[in-house]
Amino acid sequence: MKTNNPFDSPLIDTGFFTSTVDSAIAREAIRAFFRFMAAPAWKDVVIGPTTPLVNNPSDALLDEYIRNNSISTLHPVGTASMSPVNASWGVVDPDLLLKKASGLRIVDASVYVSVV
Helix, strand or coil: CCCCCCCCCCCCCCCCCCCHHHHHHHHHHHHHHHHHHCCHHHCCCCCCCCCCCCCCCCHHHHHHHHHHHCCCCCCCCCCEEECCCCCCCCCECCCCEECCCCCCECCCCCEECCCC
């Protein structure tokens, strides 16, 4: 929900699967994973399936699984790096002043000394 209340949770749209090619790539990644795990090297490691996706599932089943189980491994905060005052890289200087701007300080969880 879009709101002006700073205490409401933010609306973060990751844009997952906004293009048909996104779903096709995700389906192929899952199928490639199963082909990989079927290799003889995994014979004594993998003892059975853990998902309903075995036996070459349909595109529709894969699409449903992907929609219901996709998450971001990237955190939507902590992406603004701090750098020395005169460095050409970074978003803020050590005083948390936004570079290439005047009088704007960023003090929140978007700024880290080193973005992991």
